[in-house]
Amino acid sequence: MIRYIIRRVLFLIPTLLLVSFLVFAIIQAAPGDPAQLALGEGATAEAVETKRQELGLDQPFLIQYLNWLGNVIFRFDFGNSYRSNISVAYQIQNYFPNTLKLSGMAVLLGVLIGVPIGIAAAVKQYSVFDNIVMSFAMIGMSMPAFVLALVMLLLFSVTLRWLPPSGFSTFRQMILPVVALGMQPMAICARMTRSSMLEVIRQDYIRTIRAKGQTELRVIVGHAFKNAVMPILTTVGLQFGALIGGAFVTETIFLIPGFGRLLVTAVTNRDYPLVLGGVVCVAMTVALTNLLIDIAYAFVDPRIRAEFKGAGGGVFPWQKLKKLVLAMTPEK
Amino acid sequence: MAKAQKAGVGHDAGKVKRPHARGGETWRRLRKNNIAFISLFILIALAVFALLADVIAPYPYSEQDPASFLQTPSAAHIFGTDQYGRDIFSRVLYGARISLSVGFIAVGVALVSGGLLGAIAGFYGGRVDNVIMRCMDILLSIPSVLLALAIVAAFGTSVINLMFATGISTVPSYARLVRSSILSIKDQEFVEAARAVGTSDAVIITKHILPNCLAPILVQATFGVATAILTVAGLSFVGLGLQPPIPEWGSMLSDARIYIRDYAYMMVPPAVAIALTVFCLNALGDGLRDALDPKLRD
Numbered sequence: 001m002i003r004y005i006i007r008r009v010l011f012l013i014p015t016l017l018l019v020s021f022l023v024f025a026i027i028q029a030a031p032g033d034p035a036q037l038a039l040g041e042g043a044t045a046e047a048v049e050t051k052r053q054e055l056g057l058d059q060p061f062l063i064q065y066l067n068w069l070g071n072v073i074f075r076f077d078f079g080n081s082y083r084s085n086i087s088v089a090y091q092i093q094n095y096f097p098n099t100l101k102l103s104g105m106a107v108l109l110g111v112l113i114g115v116p117i118g119i120a121a122a123v124k125q126y127s128v129f130d131n132i133v134m135s136f137a138m139i140g141m142s143m144p145a146f147v148l149a150l151v152m153l154l155l156f157s158v159t160l161r162w163l164p165p166s167g168f169s170t171f172r173q174m175i176l177p178v179v180a181l182g183m184q185p186m187a188i189c190a191r192m193t194r195s196s197m198l199e200v201i202r203q204d205y206i207r208t209i210r211a212k213g214q215t216e217l218r219v220i221v222g223h224a225f226k227n228a229v230m231p232i233l234t235t236v237g238l239q240f241g242a243l244i245g246g247a248f249v250t251e252t253i254f255l256i257p258g259f260g261r262l263l264v265t266a267v268t269n270r271d272y273p274l275v276l277g278g279v280v281c282v283a284m285t286v287a288l289t290n291l292l293i294d295i296a297y298a299f300v301d302p303r304i305r306a307e308f309k310g311a312g313g314g315v316f317p318w319q320k321l322k323k324l325v326l327a328m329t330p331e332k
Numbered sequence: 333m334a335k336a337q338k339a340g341v342g343h344d345a346g347k348v349k350r351p352h353a354r355g356g357e358t359w360r361r362l363r364k365n366n367i368a369f370i371s372l373f374i375l376i377a378l379a380v381f382a383l384l385a386d387v388i389a390p391y392p393y394s395e396q397d398p399a400s401f402l403q404t405p406s407a408a409h410i411f412g413t414d415q416y417g418r419d420i421f422s423r424v425l426y427g428a429r430i431s432l433s434v435g436f437i438a439v440g441v442a443l444v445s446g447g448l449l450g451a452i453a454g455f456y457g458g459r460v461d462n463v464i465m466r467c468m469d470i471l472l473s474i475p476s477v478l479l480a481l482a483i484v485a486a487f488g489t490s491v492i493n494l495m496f497a498t499g500i501s502t503v504p505s506y507a508r509l510v511r512s513s514i515l516s517i518k519d520q521e522f523v524e525a526a527r528a529v530g531t532s533d534a535v536i537i538t539k540h541i542l543p544n545c546l547a548p549i550l551v552q553a554t555f556g557v558a559t560a561i562l563t564v565a566g567l568s569f570v571g572l573g574l575q576p577p578i579p580e581w582g583s584m585l586s587d588a589r590i591y592i593r594d595y596a597y598m599m600v601p602p603a604v605a606i607a608l609t610v611f612c613l614n615a616l617g618d619g620l621r622d623a624l625d626p627k628l629r630d
Binding site for chain 2: 015018019022023026027029030031138139141142143144146147150151153154158241242244245246248249252253263264266267268270272275278279282283286287290
């Protein structure tokens with residue numbers, strides 16, 4: 001188990017390196033001179049040249065990347081913002097928690113409501129409840145967060161004046177953004193839970209458990225749900241990643257000082273160090289989320305645990321994994 | 333799954349009866365699904381409106397009329413006018429053209445490039461497979477909106493850039509789909525037979541293997557168009573998408589947001605347009621998945 005986790009953590013490193021390299025390359029390929037951008041239109045040619053040297057822009061591309069990478073790894077220094085000259089790392093520390101909180105609460109809301117609804121819909125398949133709930137899930141899935149946010153803003157803060165229209169420090173301020181952002185994960189969770197549960201409920205072992213005389217509650221929650229939880233976990237992980245990346249629209253609407261808005265401003269100002277640092281930071285969070293989900297798999301699924309229990313050798317057991325996958329795919 | 337696909341669409345549809353029969357079967361099953369069928373109808377209507385926007389729209393999308401700005405819906409302007417006196421109905425129509433074309437082209441590009449990469453990876457296997465799929469894993473680990481943001485930051489916000497930016501992050505999902513389909517098909521007898529008579533790899537991939545994995549790709553692409561439309565609308569909403577005066581639904585909503593207190597009617601048409609289009613695409617994708625799923629075949 002420990003070995004499995006260590007391997008997955010080690011696997012993270014090349015991924016993050018390549019992600020940062022890719023984004024660095026995209027940004028480098030941008031037209032326009034960052035030194036000129038940093039100084040503004042009126043700067044003299046000499047000043048721009050000095051700035052270029054100061055920022056290390058006169059160096060070859062690879063050296064620039066390695067310099068940047070070295071600073072990030074050894075000093076957690078993502079450089080300074082071109083516009084405000086404030087440290088990028090400092091800005092990330094200030095803005096990221098809000099986004100994390102917003103996305104985390106939205107996903108939590110989605111899971112807490114979506115999963116039970118999905119289970120209930122699967123148990124009562126084709127019932128009126130199932131039809132109504134799944135129609136709503138379809139609408140919820142198709143309703144972009146910003147449309148929902150605007151509708152709720154209009155209804156609850158402009159017309160009814162129940163909830164504040166902006167900010168993110170008190171509980172009342174959090175309700176609207178979290179619900180707006182959480183609707184899509186809720187709908188997706190409900191749909192995923194339903195289809196995953198339906199798949200399991202049809203299995204023979206569920207009939208066996210019923211035949212043994214277990215109570216229906218234990219059959220559904222204790223056995224069926226336990227076996228249906230893997231795809232749901234995957235969905236939750238993907239949703240969390242998507243929300244962190246996609247929260248910027250909700251943040252803009254509710255004027256939340258979050259990371260997405262910071263990034264949008266950075267893009268508008270072509271503040272490249274901030275864009276680069278921000279994207280890499282989010283990619284890291286997403287990669288970590290995926291890692292946590294993978295580890296959770298191992299806890300949930302005894303097959304994976306068993307696979308790695310006695311595994312020797314220092315390399316990732318691709319062969320074993322391949323065998324496992326082959327064993328799970330049906331014969332042609 | 334593999335067996336059903338094997339019997340599926342062949343390349344010489346004229347001689348073989350099966351492919352025809354299967355297309356008809358899918359169509360019949362799709363028609364039984366009311367929501368999906370109505371969605372398809374609405375989407376076709378939207379596409380027709382978008383194509384004929386020049387004819388149908390009562391006003392040019394950027395024509396400003398200072399005499400009649402911020403007017404509530406009336407006979408002259410059925411959805412009202414915006415803060416510059418532009419006709420909202422016309423702008424929504426032209427917006428459909430923008431959104432649909434960006435969505436479909438972004439997905440088209442992603443599908444073709446992802447499909448080819450996946451096909452090559454699956455067909456040749458080994459090192460080629462490893463290199464391609466690891467690259468896809470990396471692309472997949474960057475949230476799609478962020479990748480789009482980075483590309484827009486670097487190259488600016490033209491329509492082409494947006495299509496590319498929204499398309500590129502979905503390349504891996506098509507690559508994975510095609511690859512796994514190919515892995516399950518490539519060792520079957522009909523591929524071996526094609527190779528035995530001396531067919532080249534390229535022809536085997538495009539004519540014999542790809543048609544067999546069309547079903548899952550079609551479903552994925554339908555959902556993909558919905559996602560692409562949402563991404564572009566979101567980017568435009570925060571001002572990083574298409575720039576004014578291009579009538580994009582997201583940027584129209586962003587304009588309307590400023591007037592939400594006193595002129596809330598402005599918000600309704602673009603909001604309904606986005607939600608309806610995405611809903612129809614999702615419902616159609618759902619319907620297609622059920623219609624194409626051999627497990628549910630009766």
